[in-house]
Amino acid sequence: xxxxxxxxxxxxxxxxxxxxxxxxxxxxxxxxxxxxxxxxxxxxxxxxxxxxxxxxxxxxxxxxxxxxxxxxxxxxxxxxxxxxxxxxxxxxxxxxxxxxxxxxxxxxxxxxxxxxxxxxxxxxxxxxxxxxxxxxxxxxxxxxxxxxxxxxxxxxxxxxxxxxxxxxxxxxxxxxxxxxxxxxxxxxxxxxxxxxxxxxxxxxxxxxxxxxxxxxxxxxxxxxxxxxxxxxxxxxxxxxxxxxxxxxxxxxxxxxxxxxxxxxxxxxxxxxxxxxxxxxxxxxxxxxxxxxxxxxxxxxxxxxxxxxxxxxxxxxxxxxxxxxxxxxxxxxxxxxxxxxxxxxxxxxxxxxxxxx
Numbered sequence: 001x002x003x004x005x006x007x008x009x010x011x012x013x014x015x016x017x018x019x020x021x022x023x024x025x026x027x028x029x030x031x032x033x034x035x036x037x038x039x040x041x042x043x044x045x046x047x048x049x050x051x052x053x054x055x056x057x058x059x060x061x062x063x064x065x066x067x068x069x070x071x072x073x074x075x076x077x078x079x080x081x082x083x084x085x086x087x088x089x090x091x092x093x094x095x096x097x098x099x100x101x102x103x104x105x106x107x108x109x110x111x112x113x114x115x116x117x118x119x120x121x122x123x124x125x126x127x128x129x130x131x132x133x134x135x136x137x138x139x140x141x142x143x144x145x146x147x148x149x150x151x152x153x154x155x156x157x158x159x160x161x162x163x164x165x166x167x168x169x170x171x172x173x174x175x176x177x178x179x180x181x182x183x184x185x186x187x188x189x190x191x192x193x194x195x196x197x198x199x200x201x202x203x204x205x206x207x208x209x210x211x212x213x214x215x216x217x218x219x220x221x222x223x224x225x226x227x228x229x230x231x232x233x234x235x236x237x238x239x240x241x242x243x244x245x246x247x248x249x250x251x252x253x254x255x256x257x258x259x260x261x262x263x264x265x266x267x268x269x270x271x272x273x274x275x276x277x278x279x280x281x282x283x284x285x286x287x288x289x290x291x292x293x294x295x296x297x298x299x300x301x302x303x304x305x306x307x308x309x310x311x312x313x314x315x316x317x318x319x320x321x322x323x324x325x326x327x328x329x330x331x332x333x334x335x336x337x338x339x340x341x342x343x344x345x346x347x348x349x350x351x352x353x354x355x356x
Contacts, residue, residue, distance in 0.1 A: 023294030023349075027309035031316060038320040047323050053197035058183045060315050061199075061208035062266055063285055064308060068208075068215055069259030070286035071307040075219065076252035077232035077299030078139070078146040083260045083286050085157035086131055087279030090264025092161045094124040095170040095274035098177060112174040121180070121265050128261020131157070132254035139253075140246045154283070162276030169275040172268065179203060181269025204266045211259065216304040228252060232299025281335060288338050289314055292345040314341060 038047050046052060066083050073080045097120035098112055099105055105116060131153065138149040172178075179185035186201040199205050219225035230238045231248045239245045263282075268274040293310030295302025318337050322330030 024303070024306050024309055027293065027306060027313060031309065031313050034313065034316050034320060038316070038324060042320070042324050047320055050196035052319070054183060054199040054202075056315055056319055057197075058199050058202045058204060060311055061202060061204040062181070062263065062270060063282070063289070063315075064208040064311055065204070065211055065259050065266065066263045066282055066286040067289035067307050067311050068212055068304055069256035070283070071290040071293065071295050071302060071304060072215065072219070072228065073146075073252050073256045074287070074290050074295045074297060075232050075299065075302045076228045076248060077235060078249065078252060079150065079287070079297070080135065080253065080256045080260075081147065081150040081283050082131070082135070082153040082157060083256070083263075084279035084282035085154045085161065086128060086257060086260035087264040087267060087282055088274075088276050089131075089157045089161040089164075090124050090128055090261040091268035091274035091278050092165045092170065092276060093127060094120050094265050094268055095172050096164060097123060098172055098174070099170060110174075111176045112172075114176060117174075117177050117180075124265055125258050125261050128258040128264075129254050130257070131261070132257025133250055135253040135257065136246070136250035139249055158276060158279075161278075165274065165276045167276065169273050171273055173272045178269050178272050181266040181271070183270075185269075204270070207262070207266070211262075212304055212308050215255075219304055224251070229300055232301075234300070281338075284335075284338050284342075285314070288342040288345070291342055291349070294349065296349060297346065310345075314338070317341065 039045065066087070070080055070083060097105070098116060102116055102119055104113070135146070135149050135153065138144045138152075139146055142149075144152075180203050182202075183199060184201050185203050189196070189201055190198055219228065227238070227243050227248055228251075230241070230243060231245055231252075235245055238248075264274075264279070267278060289311035290302060290307045291297065291310070292313060293302065293306030293308070295307065314337070318330050318334050321333055321337060322328055325333075
């Protein structure tokens with residue numbers, strides 16, 4: 001048996017150790033392989049036309065905000081099953097604020113005033129922050145497991161969204177609000193026919209890029225990030241070393257709640273509508289992106305970069321499968337793809353970390 005001269009361990013484990021240490025490398029290889037497979041199998045190459053690519057990256061940005069929040073909670077050793085319900089409630093609350101609740105909302109005709117939209121979005125984000133703090137309170141003070149605490153709010157918040165919307169769709173067609181979520185909301189594009197696939201005219205793309213970059217720096221290069229990793233790795237050891245585990249949980253869940261609320265605003269802006277049925281299974285996609293990106297459900301492992309790459313891989317697989325398999329819409333197979341991918345990713349990560 002060949003052994004690594006540096007460590008004396010079997011050299012066959014070198015690849016496993018490399019992938020365990022740098023999971024982003026494996027994700028990049030997987031993305032390239034899947035794209036190459038789609039190119040070879042799908043004869044029309046519809047996946048690669050500019051409109052298809054712009055739509056896909058726009059969707060990645062919309063779901064990316066949710067996935068980054070889910071990754072922070074998972075790294076900190078928790079789980080948040082309420083993401084989809086927070087999206088629905090936030091969309092409904094933001095729409096109601098702009099159309100009924102805020103002063104001057106009913107009198108507004110035509111495009112909504114920027115001040116009104118700003119106030120509605122800010123209040124919605126505060127609500128998301130409060131929901132995250134509620135999760136932390138139930139986990140810290142009521143000693144509920146994160147699974148149970150967020151499962152309860154997943155059901156309760158969706159019912160509240162349905163009640164507030166009177167079980168109907170709330171329309172917010174104002175371009176002032178729609179610019180926050182729709183593709184092509186900004187009035188500029190990159191010049192040249194070969195750059196049409198880059199959706200820089202999408203506000204969600206810029207928001208997602210800012211959120212992902214900021215949290216990547218926070219998690220990878222700050223004391224707060226190291227403490228969140230320590231909390232997820234071993235809560236008892238973190239507490240005995242003097243860390244305020246209650247405060248750290250509050251920060252993690254507050255961030256996830258606020259980002260889920262931001263996602264609700266963006267999804268409502270994308271369609272110009274809000275109702276209590278929005279966001280179904282969004283929590284599954286967010287958690288799957290984090291797990292595929294290398295986050296361990298046991299906590300303490302993962303990265304924001306990996307989560308972004310995991311989400312890109314999932315979206316490519318969903319969209320590509322819908323194009324390769326005739327007669328199937330990508331939305332029809334999304335659940336099947338997510339369920340299969342999360343099982344494979346968790347099994348692969350467990351085996352890889354065990355070997356590495």
